[in-house]
Amino acid sequence: MLNIDNLHATAADTKILKGLNLSIGTGEVHAIMGPNGSGKSTLAHVLAGRDGYEVTDGSVTFLDSELLDMLPEERAWHGIFLGFQYPIEIPGVNNTYLLKAALNARQKFHGEPEIDAAQFLRVIKDKARLMQMEQSFLNRSVNEGFSGGEKKRNEIFQMAVLEPRLAILDETDSGLDIDALKIVAAGINALRSEDRSFLIVTHYQRLLDYIEPDVVHVLAGGQIIKSGDKSLALELEARGYDWVLEETSSA
Amino acid sequence: MPAKNSEVKKLVDKKYRHGFVTDIGSDTIPPGLNEDVIRLISRKKDEPQFMLDWRLKAYRHWVTLREPDWAKLDIDPIDYQDISYYSAPMQNDDGPKSLDEVDPKLLETYEKLGIPLHERAALAGVAVDAVFDSVSVTTTFRDKLADAGVIFCPFSDAVKDYPELVEKYLGSVVPYRDNFFAALNSAVFSDGSFVYIPKGVRCPMELSTYFRINEAKTGQFERTLIIADEGSHVSYLEGCTAPMRDENQLHAAVVELVILKEAEIKYSTVQNWYPGDEEGRGGIYNFVTKRADCRGTNSKVSWTQVEAGSAITWKYPSCVLRGENSVGEFYSVAVTNNMQQADTGTKMLHIGANSRSTIVSKGISAGHAQQSYRGLVKIFPTAHNTRNHTQCDSLLMGKHSGAHTFPYMEIKNPTAIVEHEATTSKIADDQLFYCRQRGLSEEDAVNMIVNGFCKEVFRELPMEFAVEAQALLNVSLEGAVG
Numbered sequence: 001m002l003n004i005d006n007l008h009a010t011a012a013d014t015k016i017l018k019g020l021n022l023s024i025g026t027g028e029v030h031a032i033m034g035p036n037g038s039g040k041s042t043l044a045h046v047l048a049g050r051d052g053y054e055v056t057d058g059s060v061t062f063l064d065s066e067l068l069d070m071l072p073e074e075r076a077w078h079g080i081f082l083g084f085q086y087p088i089e090i091p092g093v094n095n096t097y098l099l100k101a102a103l104n105a106r107q108k109f110h111g112e113p114e115i116d117a118a119q120f121l122r123v124i125k126d127k128a129r130l131m132q133m134e135q136s137f138l139n140r141s142v143n144e145g146f147s148g149g150e151k152k153r154n155e156i157f158q159m160a161v162l163e164p165r166l167a168i169l170d171e172t173d174s175g176l177d178i179d180a181l182k183i184v185a186a187g188i189n190a191l192r193s194e195d196r197s198f199l200i201v202t203h204y205q206r207l208l209d210y211i212e213p214d215v216v217h218v219l220a221g222g223q224i225i226k227s228g229d230k231s232l233a234l235e236l237e238a239r240g241y242d243w244v245l246e247e248t249s250s251a
Numbered sequence: 252m253p254a255k256n257s258e259v260k261k262l263v264d265k266k267y268r269h270g271f272v273t274d275i276g277s278d279t280i281p282p283g284l285n286e287d288v289i290r291l292i293s294r295k296k297d298e299p300q301f302m303l304d305w306r307l308k309a310y311r312h313w314v315t316l317r318e319p320d321w322a323k324l325d326i327d328p329i330d331y332q333d334i335s336y337y338s339a340p341m342q343n344d345d346g347p348k349s350l351d352e353v354d355p356k357l358l359e360t361y362e363k364l365g366i367p368l369h370e371r372a373a374l375a376g377v378a379v380d381a382v383f384d385s386v387s388v389t390t391t392f393r394d395k396l397a398d399a400g401v402i403f404c405p406f407s408d409a410v411k412d413y414p415e416l417v418e419k420y421l422g423s424v425v426p427y428r429d430n431f432f433a434a435l436n437s438a439v440f441s442d443g444s445f446v447y448i449p450k451g452v453r454c455p456m457e458l459s460t461y462f463r464i465n466e467a468k469t470g471q472f473e474r475t476l477i478i479a480d481e482g483s484h485v486s487y488l489e490g491c492t493a494p495m496r497d498e499n500q501l502h503a504a505v506v507e508l509v510i511l512k513e514a515e516i517k518y519s520t521v522q523n524w525y526p527g528d529e530e531g532r533g534g535i536y537n538f539v540t541k542r543a544d545c546r547g548t549n550s551k552v553s554w555t556q557v558e559a560g561s562a563i564t565w566k567y568p569s570c571v572l573r574g575e576n577s578v579g580e581f582y583s584v585a586v587t588n589n590m591q592q593a594d595t596g597t598k599m600l601h602i603g604a605n606s607r608s609t610i611v612s613k614g615i616s617a618g619h620a621q622q623s624y625r626g627l628v629k630i631f632p633t634a635h636n637t638r639n640h641t642q643c644d645s646l647l648m649g650k651h652s653g654a655h656t657f658p659y660m661e662i663k664n665p666t667a668i669v670e671h672e673a674t675t676s677k678i679a680d681d682q683l684f685y686c687r688q689r690g691l692s693e694e695d696a697v698n699m700i701v702n703g704f705c706k707e708v709f710r711e712l713p714m715e716f717a718v719e720a721q722a723l724l725n726v727s728l729e730g731a732v733g
Binding site: 048049050051052071072073075076077080081082084087088090091092093097098099101102103105106141142158162 | 679680681682684685686687688689690691692693695699700702703704705706707
């Protein structure tokens with residue numbers, strides 16, 4: 001589904017990604033872990049098309065299209081979703097309204113009719129229930145006055161409504177207490193399916209107690225330096241990153 | 252990415268949809284202003300003596316005045332002798348008796364502007380007075396309104412048909428001595444709307460006036476007077492457009508609202524005069540004096556304005572809260588793009604006890620535009636237990652626009668509670684990116700964020716116009732980010 005080949009990217013003239021390779025198959029869940037400043041969030045942002053990064057080398061194909069040529073919204077229409085580490089507040093813009101506009105923009109891109117209002121309402125009610133969100137959330141302004149946990153739940157709720165092909169979740173677990181973490185994880189698990197892939201960026205193993213990844217990668221110094229199964233996450237939790245870094249530098 | 256983004260910039264050309272000119276014969280007097288011109292205007296309108304006398308007094312006062320220079324506006328000098336003060340589309344001497352006699356070109360003009368004047372095609376529940384350059388073309392639904400006792404007619408008709416009302420109230424809220432532009436307007440005003448809502452009547456329809464400047468080198472000086480008698484209620488809306496021209500045109504209007512005991516006026520404006528091009532060539536100079544006098548107990552006025560057009564806007568719709576428990580509200584969205592300049596705000600003058608006022612001002616500045624909020628809250632010694640809440644938010648787009656706030660407060664009564672909140676923010680890249688990541692195009696994302704910013708004001712507009720205002724905002728800011 002996603003193929004990243006030798007990706008180099010800079011932000012403000014600082015090299016951050018230095019030849020990153022990563023391949024995610026359809027239906028797979030990949031977790032990316034790594035020390036602070038290793039480039040995890042940069043990778044998420046570059047894939048979603050955020051301004052402020054320059055790709056200096058390499059390529060990314062997503063569902064047979066060249067991802068880096070697309071505008072952020074085009075990437076969304078093709079099925080990329082980014083769950084933000086710090087979801088943005090947009091005063092006066094109704095949560096539901098944003099979602100409906102987003103869905104309809106995608107429908108239009110694919111030459112399909114607009115979503116029927118009644119059907120849309122049913123979908124958002126279902127998904128809100130999944131995320132244990134009150135109905136009142138839906139009519140509030142996007143993230144405005146939400147607590148940290150509410151914002152993260154709202155991200156997963158949006159993902160559930162938009163049904164992306166690839167969900168990139170940037171530290172969705174940070175700042176969550178254990179109850180909120182369980183709700184968020186349950187939401188993500190409910191969306192796992194054969195034709196949807198996940199790239200989960202996280203600092204901590206604890207999210208992976210609830211969401212079982214197929215592959216765990218260690219990102220350090222702008223490259224994937226080690227990949228393994230879920231046991232790698234446990235090992236990192238127990239031993240930290242130093243041993244991986246040493247292993248790589250001695251190899 | 253940057254290369255792709257610039258494609259969005261192809262939308263940068265600001266589209267002004269109402270910039271066409273109607274090719275119609277007109278009776279336009281030569282440029283210049285003196286007492287003879289004023290006599291000529293008065294004669295053309297067949298006015299009673301009191302009206303001419305008042306105009307002349309205003310003129311004689313005006314010549315002693317100088318233009319105000321305290322606003323944060325950079326204005327090329329205006330040559331008042333180079334403007335024509337009266338222009339009317341050619342028609343029979345008596346003016347059209349019914350719509351059938353109105354020149355089809357005029358009807359077509361309003362059709363094109365989205366204001367059908369045939370009653371069967373008109374917006375349901377909205378009566379329209381259509382003012383074209385210096386004269387009113389027609390007023391719809393006059394008969395239906397008359398059944399309810401409501402008078403809604405061109406100002407020039409009111410001068411002849413209801414001279415006692417006009418003489419009693421004209422200049423009673425905005426005296427001709429008020430300021431430079433009010434004095435000029437009082438001397439040369441040509442037409443406008445007159446509304447009288449009798450005691451206890453709730454006006455059965457929305458009333459609206461649609462102002463159109465067509466002729467080159469003319470100014471428009473309309474005057475609106477609305478009287479809401481005791482216990483009455485009316486909602487009134489005005490809209491304005493003009494053709495695209497390279498030279499600046501002057502618009503200096505006066506609006507007076509008289510609100511008696513228990514009465515309420517809701518006055519909404521969607522101002523979309525031609526703003527000039529991207530380089531700042533052309534556009535309307537909009538100098539407007541609007542004031543409401545809440546004379547009776549429990550009277551209420553609510554100003555809602557969406558100011559999107561004009562090269563220069565100088566406008567401070569104000570509330571004189573004389574009556575006990577009277578209420579004044581001011582909701583404003585002002586948008587300036589390219590080289591537009593606006594200095595706008597309100598005055599709340601609390602005289603009556605327990606009077607309350609609310610100010611919500613939303614300013615959006617893009618391109619090289621400069622915008623100022625200027626507001627005065629004055630609590631007189633007589634005004635016990637009054638309250639004011641002011642909220643003043645500015646949104647900047649791009650790197651070259653400016654927003655300024657000049658709030659003044661004069662509080663002479665210790666029981667008053669006055670609050671002021673102000674914010675200035677930039678339309679944040681992360682907000683845009685968030686919306687685009689969800690699948691909105693850049694333009695749609697900007698529109699959604701800006702409309703969210705203005706929501707508190709838009710919800711005060713009558714339904715049909717809220718939609719229009721939202722669309723207008725989107726057009727005005729096209730290409731502002733990119």
